[in-house]
Amino acid sequence: xxxxxxxxxxxxxxxxxxxxxxLSDLLPCENIIYFGDTxxxxxxxxxxxxxxxxxxxxxxxxxSHGVKAILAACGTVSSNAIEVISDITDIPVFxxxxxxxxxAYNASKTKRIGVIGTQATINSNIFKRKIEAxxxxxxxxxxxxxxxxxxxxxxxxxxxxxITRLACEKYLSHFRGEVxxxxxxxxxxxxxxxxxxxxxxxxxxxxxxxxAVKTMAEALREKDLLSKSGKHGTxxxxxxxxxxxxxxxxxxxxxxxxSIIAEKTNVALS
Amino acid sequence: xxxxxxxxxxxxxxxxxxxxxxLSDLLPCENIIYFGDTxxxxxxxxxxxxxxxxxxxxxxxxxSHGVKAILAACGTVSSNAIEVISDITDIPVFxxxxxxxxxAYNASKTKRIGVIGTQATINSNIFKRKIEAxxxxxxxxxxxxxxxxxxxxxxxxxxxxxITRLACEKYLSHFRGEVxxxxxxxxxxxxxxxxxxxxxxxxxxxxxxxxAVKTMAEALREKDLLSKSGKHGTxxxxxxxxxxxxxxxxxxxxxxxxSIIAEKTNVALS
Numbered sequence: 001x002x003x004x005x006x007x008x009x010x011x012x013x014x015x016x017x018x019x020x021x022x023l024s025d026l027l028p029c030e031n032i033i034y035f036g037d038t039x040x041x042x043x044x045x046x047x048x049x050x051x052x053x054x055x056x057x058x059x060x061x062x063x064s065h066g067v068k069a070i071l072a073a074c075g076t077v078s079s080n081a082i083e084v085i086s087d088i089t090d091i092p093v094f095x096x097x098x099x100x101x102x103x104a105y106n107a108s109k110t111k112r113i114g115v116i117g118t119q120a121t122i123n124s125n126i127f128k129r130k131i132e133a134x135x136x137x138x139x140x141x142x143x144x145x146x147x148x149x150x151x152x153x154x155x156x157x158x159x160x161x162x163i164t165r166l167a168c169e170k171y172l173s174h175f176r177g178e179v180x181x182x183x184x185x186x187x188x189x190x191x192x193x194x195x196x197x198x199x200x201x202x203x204x205x206x207x208x209x210x211x212a213v214k215t216m217a218e219a220l221r222e223k224d225l226l227s228k229s230g231k232h233g234t235x236x237x238x239x240x241x242x243x244x245x246x247x248x249x250x251x252x253x254x255x256x257x258x259s260i261i262a263e264k265t266n267v268a269l270s
Numbered sequence: 271x272x273x274x275x276x277x278x279x280x281x282x283x284x285x286x287x288x289x290x291x292x293l294s295d296l297l298p299c300e301n302i303i304y305f306g307d308t309x310x311x312x313x314x315x316x317x318x319x320x321x322x323x324x325x326x327x328x329x330x331x332x333x334s335h336g337v338k339a340i341l342a343a344c345g346t347v348s349s350n351a352i353e354v355i356s357d358i359t360d361i362p363v364f365x366x367x368x369x370x371x372x373x374a375y376n377a378s379k380t381k382r383i384g385v386i387g388t389q390a391t392i393n394s395n396i397f398k399r400k401i402e403a404x405x406x407x408x409x410x411x412x413x414x415x416x417x418x419x420x421x422x423x424x425x426x427x428x429x430x431x432x433i434t435r436l437a438c439e440k441y442l443s444h445f446r447g448e449v450x451x452x453x454x455x456x457x458x459x460x461x462x463x464x465x466x467x468x469x470x471x472x473x474x475x476x477x478x479x480x481x482a483v484k485t486m487a488e489a490l491r492e493k494d495l496l497s498k499s500g501k502h503g504t505x506x507x508x509x510x511x512x513x514x515x516x517x518x519x520x521x522x523x524x525x526x527x528x529s530i531i532a533e534k535t536n537v538a539l540s
Binding site: 049150153154162167241 | 309310311317319417419423424426433436440512
């Protein structure tokens with residue numbers, strides 16, 4: 001596998017662009033191929049069987065582009081289907097669960113840790129199981145926060161937005177005084193990090209995409225798979241629905257203004 | 271086509287169950303087959319091309335069950351893809367647009383009419399065009415209310431829910447004093463009718479599923495296609511994702527308590 005092959009990142013939609021942002025900040029010379037399954041988003045409310053079928057198709061698309069590693073930048077996929085990818089390829093595969101669990105455990109002083117995510121992620125108990133595997137005395141409290149995803153996607157992201165504040169209050173108030181660390185177990189959630197912080201001011205927030213990218217960088221360095229080009233890498237964006245409007249979403253998740261073009265694939269239409 | 275063939279109703283998800291409720295109230299002897307494409311919900315944020323492909327597959331599924339008529343109980347499908355169905359069958363096909371436009375025009379004294387729906391429905395301008403085709407002097411004001419769908423699906427439906435009240439205020443306040451009639455152009459919206467009414471207390475609300483079912487009943491009567499069994503009809507429910515949890519949604523949309531079972535299809539996995 002040549003060092004200048006791209007790193008593949010995918011997500012059920014565009015939330016995984018947060019991971020693209022983290023990766024290109026940390027490893028600016030890497031080429032990246034991003035696939036967002038916008039034709040079938042969201043995965044978080046769908047069944048395990050369906051999530052696994054879609055994951056297989058998403059990974060096959062990235063593999064067809066000769067990627068040297070895959071990051072499933074989606075809490076739902078990482079919780080329900082990560083081994084579906086390892087079953088079909090020998091390249092390194094990363095999710096957004098294991099490293100976040102470790103980082104949360106290390107950050108917590110009380111070993112009382114909260115987890116928020118989509119319904120499917122919470123139903124899977126994956127973060128809870130990973131933390132309890134590190135320390136079976138750790139206490140893990142979980143809550144599904146399904147409304148956070150549309151709040152981000154429909155633009156309720158302004159600091160001080162009253163609807164987002166109320167949603168944080170509804171979903172998060174029971175964590176207050178109960179945990180000292182919280183895993184934001186869905187790619188969308190760091191976008192409303194400020195509102196989450198206001199609801200839980202003394203709690204350390206863990207961003208799984210950031211943790212996963214750190215681990216991936218380390219693993220590729222160890223395997224001598226990092227780019228040696230010395231030049232800025234290129235990023236290609238693919239989506240399964242109409243690419244129109246991609247720029248606006250890219251602005252939310254990549255934090256970059258300006259026109260960013262996505263290409264259309266037929267992954268979801270196969 | 272035998273009179274006791276079922277009437278097919280489909281939707282991108284479970285919102286179309288509102289139409290099942292209206293139909294079985296109005297024509298209790300009819301057999302009904304419902305299909306909810308829960309594996310690919312929502313359609314409202316997807317492209318026209320994708321919506322048309324999914325519509326074709328949904329209709330083919332109902333046709334494979336020998337239905338005598340089809341109701342697309344989905345604002346997004348009715349706005350973007352209804353002719354996709356008429357192109358593949360000679361049985362009567364109904365959407366949730368034309369009759370709602372007529373009913374709104376007839377109900378309005380000022381001929382200033384509001385329309386709310388998903389982004390795709392509003393982008394299509396379909397209700398606006400239908401009303402202007404009746405009277406080109408009518409004034410039609412439109413607003414996408416994308417957050418209403420997850421608010422209904424994630425249970426923010428209690429009378430007096432503060433988040434839903436704020437969302438109504440945000441999306442609807444500009445209609446106040448501007449229109450006297452409002453089309454709830456998405457199957458989910460009648461579920462939060464009380465909150466919409468509170469935001470717009472002097473406005474007549476039009477429920478498109480109710481209007482479509484009235485028109486369908488009339489058309490089937492004229493074609494002598496109504497059931498003559500004299501017995502209560504049966505209703506079969508199909509979904510494309512895991513049927514677990516269907517009962518809870520059925521409770522929201524059908525307004526019936528108790529265990530209602532859905533069967534799984536492979537429509538979205540073809």
